[in-house]
Amino acid sequence: MMERFQYDNRIVKDFLFVTILWGVVGMLVGLIAAIQLVVPEFNLASWFSFGRLRPLHTNAVIFAFVGNGIFAGVYYSLQRLLKTRMFSDVLGNIHFWGWQLIIVAAAVTLPLGMTTGKEYAELEWPIDILITLVWVVFGINMFGTILKRRERHLYVAIWFYIATWVTVAMLHIVNSIELPISMTKSYSWYAGVQDALVQWWYGHNAVAFFLTTPYLGLMYYFLPKAANRPVYSYKLSIIHFWALIFLYIWAGPHHLLYSALPEWAQSLGTVFSIMLIAPSWGGMLNGLLTLRGAWDRVREDPVLKFFVVAVTCYGMATLEGPLLSLKSINAIAHYTDWIIAHVHIGGIGWNGFMAFGMIYWLVPRLYGTQLFSKKLANVHFWLGTLGIIFYAVPLYFAGFFQSMMWKQFTPDGYLVYANFLDTLLQIRTAYWLRVLGGSIYIVGVFVMVYNVWRTVAAGRLIANEEAEAPPLEKMTIATESGHWHRWIERRPVQMLVLSLLVVGIGGVLELVPTFLVKSNVPTISSVKPYTPLELHGRDIYVREGCYTCHSQMVRPFRSETERYGEYAKAGEFVYDHPFQWGSKRTGPDLLRVGGKYSHSWHYYHMFDPTSMSPGSLMPAYTHLYDAVLDTSNTRDKINAMITLGVPYAADFPAQANKDLVMQSAAIAAGLKKDGIEALSDREIIALIAYLQRMGTDIKAKTPVATLQTR
């Protein structure tokens, strides 16, 4: 007896269209940011400066473009793989509008400087809560669908979706634990090294479980569908799935090689990163070999072309990633544009091309028509491919050569490029080529928008697609025989628990020792909490996104200690909520900048960087000279720090502002000596206080006089 039902295509269409919309927006913001890196004048306003737009770009392309693409693909494939309509249309709508609300909230708050200062997790706590709620709605809808399915077997794609849901939920919650002091400001619960470990455990697994596993699931559905042939090896898909989710969770510390993270954690990250090559390439080969004997089709079908390049980029990025996790290679590539090139092979190659292929495959089917123009799709494909090449290749060169320049010594033992800016100006051409590559890529996307629009205009949405399938039979004795993996495939809830456990074990084993073993963070008695003014200055540093271009982590290389000063110690960061180690040096490291320049140097430099460093590509921060520092929340901030374990004296919050006024007056007086009439209540004073404090605690000489804070 067959049951008749309808697939919900409308929700798929909704997610698909916003994928395109936010893709265009997110990539345009990326293009703007790329131009700002070569034309500093293009930092038009405080809300339109690189430090604030870069988080907007990353959040938009990851969570809006790639995210909505995941949902579109999951809502389409899940219904068909399980032979049922989605669990609830209402939950689907809540999921859809909730997610768009999050994106709009991000687009408003990030340019306004409301940020937690943790990469790819910049959104402030109210939005974090909203993300959690919407994610739960998505989960209920997905697991509800799995429970009411008409197909006993869970196809490989669905395991990837489940692992995605479970792990992202865990990552997001653990990394977003923060202490709010207002609706728009919070402090990370963790400090320094611990914050760094949690953040990159999150950051790396966001790559793994938001950019990789869901898109592998989509690959396992849409690639066989588009090629109309079964996946090369179903067995391999099972093995590489479990291997992938078990290994991925351990690899996070490879983002922190040579940093102040304990050595054992770094090694763990490297070892597991290397092991990841196997399951990653298992997925890539399984995808490509699905097309064995059908390569002639690839020549003709743009959808398959996109998929082939996407899977190839996946293979390249997942081989390069482990190689970058080797300390010797990481020592060269880290903090350079090499990494930017690497992530864009994954981002615009793997995720972008998978999404485009899926869009070209889905839109005609949703609208009961043919694609408007295969030719234009081919044009898009070549523009996209050229865009990837023009984007990535110059940056690979730029990253490698800049790193070599950083490390180069004269025969007498001096740095050849003692001025950091010299190395940056050498790679400006590559930055322009990156702008060119990005532009070509975006033009391709516009071609797709036109093609999709004409396709949609020619067809009519099949909002509810007729389908029929027999109802699910009661479980029989068959459980005993069959493939061992069937045991778990038939039990979605146990599957959920198991996935959570498998990924959880990795995370817990890595995190717990660092939290528990005190010796991991050597206590340095000379390290003292920030003064209230410095704390405010630090918040400005976070708000302006300084960490998007400046690291605070001197690695133990001679080339770095020579250039910046003493290498970083874990114990220096114990009061840093959040940590600000950064991941890219478009400008020099700032860990030891305290006391290196005079107050007046900073004062002039922040107003017009070229006045102190001719040719500088840094944006000007003139708004800090107008804005009066908001000291109304000083007490809340200090109290929050006390809650987080920072040892201020019990009566300190009450007199924090007194301390603040004294210190800012002292800095203003210092500026006056250099002939600068500065108002002591401006934000720039707080920022100078922070910059002058940075990294000075373990220097022999005590810096600017400050009040005792305990």
Added chain:
Amino acid sequence: MNVIFLLIAASTVVAGIFLAAFVWAVREGQYDDDRSPAVRMLHDPVPPVKQVAPTPNPSAKERGLTKINAR
């Protein structure tokens, strides 16, 4: 605050037991049908012409499907 980590450590032990159970399931298993699921997902049977609810333009949809899936 450290107590929370003890809780996490305890749950790790539980996790280990579950993992052992999983490994046991793996060892216990046999493999026969690792072929048909991959083939089955390719088929989305289109119900017979009889329409239950009116959907706009279904024939065009089928046309699109057969054309692309034809090979």
